[in-house]
Amino acid sequence: MTLRANDIDRAWDKIGMVITNTGDKHARFYEAGKLILTTMRSFGSRKLDGIIQHKIRQQMKLNERQFADLIKCPLKRDGYVEILKGKGLITD
Amino acid sequence: MSAAQWIKTDQKLSVTNSLSAIVSLFSQGELEFLVSTDANVERNFSAASSLVERKTVFIQDLGDARLKLRESLAVLIENWSENITACSFDIGEFAFANDEVAAVDEFKALVVDLYFLLKADQEILGPLPLKQWNFLKSIIEEK
Numbered sequence: 001m002t003l004r005a006n007d008i009d010r011a012w013d014k015i016g017m018v019i020t021n022t023g024d025k026h027a028r029f030y031e032a033g034k035l036i037l038t039t040m041r042s043f044g045s046r047k048l049d050g051i052i053q054h055k056i057r058q059q060m061k062l063n064e065r066q067f068a069d070l071i072k073c074p075l076k077r078d079g080y081v082e083i084l085k086g087k088g089l090i091t092d
Numbered sequence: 093m094s095a096a097q098w099i100k101t102d103q104k105l106s107v108t109n110s111l112s113a114i115v116s117l118f119s120q121g122e123l124e125f126l127v128s129t130d131a132n133v134e135r136n137f138s139a140a141s142s143l144v145e146r147k148t149v150f151i152q153d154l155g156d157a158r159l160k161l162r163e164s165l166a167v168l169i170e171n172w173s174e175n176i177t178a179c180s181f182d183i184g185e186f187a188f189a190n191d192e193v194a195a196v197d198e199f200k201a202l203v204v205d206l207y208f209l210l211k212a213d214q215e216i217l218g219p220l221p222l223k224q225w226n227f228l229k230s231i232i233e234e235k
Contacts (some may be wrong), residue, residue, distance in 0.1 A: 025205040028213075036218040038209065040186060040202055051172045055179070055186045089220050 003053060003071065005043040011070045012041075015077040031081055031090050037061065061087055145171040151196065156204045160235050167199060182227050184220075207232055 012019070017027040019041065026038040039059040048056065057067040066083060069075035084090045150164035169192055170177045178199035179186035185206060187198035210217065210225040217225055 025202055026209055028209070030216075031218075034216050034218045035210075035213045035221050037220050038206065038224075042187075042198065042202065049174055051170075051177060052175060052188055055177065055188075059184065059186075089218060091219065 003048040005041075005048070007071060008041070008043065008048065008056065012039075014073070015070070015075070015080045029080075029084075031084070034090075036084060036090055061089060142173040143170055144173065149196070151200065154200045154204050154232070155197065156200070158235060159204060159207060160233050162231050162233055165203075165231060167196060169195065183224055203228070 009019070012027050015029070017029050017039070019027050025040065025042045027041045028038050029036045037059070039056060043052075053067075057064070060067070060070075061084060062070060066075060070080070081090060147169050149167050149169055151167055152161055152164045154161060165180065166182070167178050167180055170179070171192075175188045176190065176192050176195040177186055177188045178192075178195040180199075180203075183203060183206070185199065185202050187195055187202050189195040189198055206224065207228050210221055210228065213221070214225060
């Protein structure tokens with residue numbers, strides 16, 4: 001499946017990733033007042049195929065199934081927070 | 093992935109629809125991705141790209157008047173079938189473009205952006221960005 005920048009932006013918006021300006025090069029994910037991770041977002045209008053999807057997924061710390069769920073909608077912010085907690089990236 | 097074609101960089105080797113060959117390559121460390129055979133996984137999301145060439149370059153300047161590299165930074169350049177990627181495992185950052193120079197330039201811009209982003213949030217960094225910030229601080233100084 002070919003993704004476009006809009007697909008990623010929509011998915012990020014759903015889980016509450018922060019993009020302050022349209023020209024931002026990174027999207028940021030905060031939880032409980034802490035910066036948990038950043039992902040590159042300077043895609044332009046290019047198609048995001050193959051290896052690019054893989055690298056975005058790696059930066060988001062998601063496996064293939066979780067990334068597919070994120071794009072297709074079942075994965076929401078709460079689920080994403082649980083995934084990151086499970087990986088030790090969100091600590092209480 | 094129903095028709096993957098993997099190309100080794102040292103000798104051209106194509107593998108098409110051969111699970112045993114993929115398993116063999118994986119065990120030899122030739123494959124970078126774990127190929128899932130779970131039928132429930134949307135295979136369209138797998139990384140079925142062909143790696144044509146891979147090399148490491150060392151950059152000595154980030155191209156930003158505000159920052160200076162204390163030491164050269166290793167950047168892995170990978171020429172995939174549809175894009176050139178530039179990435180650093182130390183920073184966890186990557187960029188892509190249609191050509192190598194543009195990919196490296198974009199990578200540098202991303203590192204500069206990440207530096208100032210993490211600097212601004214340095215009091216509230218979680219474990220992962222804290223590691224990135226500590227590494228960036230160790231190799232970058234402000235002019």
